[in-house]
Amino acid sequence: MKSWKTSSSQPFSAWVSVLEPGGPLALPLLDKPPPTTFVPSSRTLTIRSNIFIWNRLNNFGFKFLHLKTFNxxxxxxxxxxxxxxxxxxxxxxxxxxxxxxxxxxxxxxxxxxxxxxxxxxx
Missing domain, CATH: 1.20.5 (Single alpha-helices involved in coiled-coils or other helix-helix interfaces)
Structure with missing residues (x-):
């Protein structure tokens, strides 16, 4: 996923779903049964920060955020x-x-x- 076009677009929804327990970036806990997973806090913080920035820019009228070159x-x-x-x-x-x-x-x-x-x- 290189970019978000709108908040309702498929890439944006996929990034939000990553934050859910058991999402694509979830890692198995070593001391728990295999079905239990978590998303590392650093990844969660990065994704939440990108979502926050996108929401702010979208409120100012931006229609596109190119994540590939972002920082x-x-x-x-x-x-x-x-x-x-x-x-x-x-x-x-x-x-x-x-x-x-x-x-x-x-x-x-x-x-x-x-x-x-x-x-x-x-």
Whole structure:
């Protein structure tokens, strides 16, 4: 599902159904019988955040939300910052996490970079 067109569209309904117990992203609990599942809170938060943003934009008259490029460049840059440390940084400190936060914020403020590994959608 790359995009939502309207709140009643099939992709939007599929994202909402993901949040239901036993939905497509539900994972089996190891200490419970196999039919019991849950959706990890990080996935739930991400999906709920996207639904919130879509509802706000839809109220302002937006008809389309392209999820493929939604914050993709910032996430790529954040993971690049993490990978630069390799396995040498197995015990991060508060200052390390503060530096990562600074990298993320700075990369969000920059325009689309020509040397990035993301393709432009024309």
């Amino acid at each position: 993709q460049e910032q996430l790529v840059n954040a993971f690049c910052c993490i990978q630069q440390h390799g396995i040498a940084n197995t015990n991060p400190t508060c200052s390390t996490l503060a530096a990562l936060k600074t990298c993320i914020i700075n990369n969000m403020a920059l325009p689309f970079q020509t040397m990035s590994n993301c393709d432009k959608d024309d």
